[in-house]
Amino acid sequence: MTHFMSLEEELANAFSRLSPINKGYVLAEQSDLLSAQGMLPFLDAEVYPYGEKKIHTYKVLESTNITAKQKAFEGATTGTIIIAEEI
Numbered sequence: 001m002t003h004f005m006s007l008e009e010e011l012a013n014a015f016s017r018l019s020p021i022n023k024g025y026v027l028a029e030q031s032d033l034l035s036a037q038g039m040l041p042f043l044d045a046e047v048y049p050y051g052e053k054k055i056h057t058y059k060v061l062e063s064t065n066i067t068a069k070q071k072a073f074e075g076a077t078t079g080t081i082i083i084a085e086e087i
Helices: 007-014 036-042 064-073
Strands: 055-060 081-086
Touching (some): 055 064
16 A cells, blocks of 8 residues: 655655744754755855756756756756756
């Protein structure tokens, strides 16, 4: 039998709960989830002024280079970042 998780269960599994019940979720500082929001504090805004809109994160990719080429063909511009947890 397949078990489908509710949004509440998925959020609880994906994020560390740091706020009281029914008050929302925030990402823990020590989270190991790869995200654009987690990377931004480490990027110099003067060197990388694009914000999170050009950061594409993936759980698994065959190749970040292939994905970058596909994004370029789709119109991605300078500053686009492709990053994966697993290749």
